[in-house]
Amino acid sequence: MSPDSAMDGIDGRVPPSAREITTGQANRVWSVEGPMPYILKHYGDPSRAANEAAALRLLTSHRAPCPQLLAASRGSSTPPWTAQAALHAKPVPIDRFLPDLAEPLAAIHRIPGTHFGRLAGAQQHRSWTGYLHDRLRTYAAAAPALRAVARCLHQEVDASDTPIQPVLLHHDLQPGHLLREPAGSRLLIDWELAIFGDQRSDLARLAVRLGLDDPTPVFALASQPGATAEGRLHLYWRIHLLADAALSTDRAVREWAAGRLLASNVT
Missing domain, CATH: 3.90.1200.10 (Aminoglycoside phosphotransferase (APH), C-terminal lobe)
Structure with a gap:
């Protein structure tokens, strides 16, 4: 499966096989396995979701040290979310x-x-x-x-x-x-x-x-x-x-x- 086709399947919903790795209070986070493993993040505040997505896009354009943004919610999606490439770090x-x-x-x-x-x-x-x-x-x-x-x-x-x-x-x-x-x-x-x-x-x-x-x-x-x-x-x-x-x-x-x-x- 190509990276593009893998990203097409990311819609913000939590797959049954996802493993929750939440550590903070404001958001919930899961590790999702698959052909392209990724981190799924649900936000309590939609403005924070929009801000993180914008920051990751900017960082990527400058080749700065950050995770790759794979997909993000748009409009009034509930809950707001981002999907970021899993890191071996x-x-x-x-x-x-x-x-x-x-x-x-x-x-x-x-x-x-x-x-x-x-x-x-x-x-x-x-x-x-x-x-x-x-x-x-x-x-x-x-x-x-x-x-x-x-x-x-x-x-x-x-x-x-x-x-x-x-x-x-x-x-x-x-x-x-x-x-x-x-x-x-x-x-x-x-x-x-x-x-x-x-x-x-x-x-x-x-x-x-x-x-x-x-x-x-x-x-x-x-x-x-x-x-x-x-x-x-x-x-x-x-x-x-x-x-x-x-x-x-x-x-x-x-x-x-x-x-x-x-x-x-x-x-």
């Missing part, structure tokens, strides 16, 4: 995560964007500052107790406003999302939160995902080092802490993020 060990991340991340951050914000399924912004203000308003609305923190961050965003050229960001970097193929190539998976923006936001979100008390250890991954860049990294780190404190479904995560914000003297 394993997660990079935690002690190798940062060193192995450097090369694929640099390749991704070379892909230029056309706007700021998600690639599809959400509002697009003309400026990075506008995108950040929009996110801060969302966090403040979700967590009224943190509105004072959000106001301080709004002011810092305005004070640091400089022209930013948008590039592709993964925006959910964490152990488990970086895989190593048998030949040694590294691939990044799970692109549903991808955006166009400032590359330092990717590093700041990574620092939050790693539970770091300070984002400095990830600064070595920045392609544009310098005092101004490091200052922006710390600002974005606090914004991502606020996001977790306001929106995480895990109470322990919310409490840790809120505590870290207080410790960083944002208020």
Whole structure:
């Protein structure tokens, strides 16, 4: 069977022989065997499905390190879904995560964007500052107790406003999302939160995902080092802490993020 004919049979439904490999809370994922094995992903949020499909198409056009998109839902399909080529790869060990991340991340951050914000399924912004203000308003609305923190961050965003050229960001970097193929190539998976923006936001979100008390250890991954860049990294780190404190479904995560914000003297 040719690859094209195999893809023609993918319609988003879960075959009887599929094996569920769900690990997160928002989506369900299956491994499907056959002439062309693939990963079937059902999304709780249609905008995330549209965004991941758009990100994978863009990455493929740039020959970037990502899974191949085989098919995706269209319109009002319920549930929204994507089918991605199965990978013969394993997660990079935690002690190798940062060193192995450097090369694929640099390749991704070379892909230029056309706007700021998600690639599809959400509002697009003309400026990075506008995108950040929009996110801060969302966090403040979700967590009224943190509105004072959000106001301080709004002011810092305005004070640091400089022209930013948008590039592709993964925006959910964490152990488990970086895989190593048998030949040694590294691939990044799970692109549903991808955006166009400032590359330092990717590093700041990574620092939050790693539970770091300070984002400095990830600064070595920045392609544009310098005092101004490091200052922006710390600002974005606090914004991502606020996001977790306001929106995480895990109470322990919310409490840790809120505590870290207080410790960083944002208020």
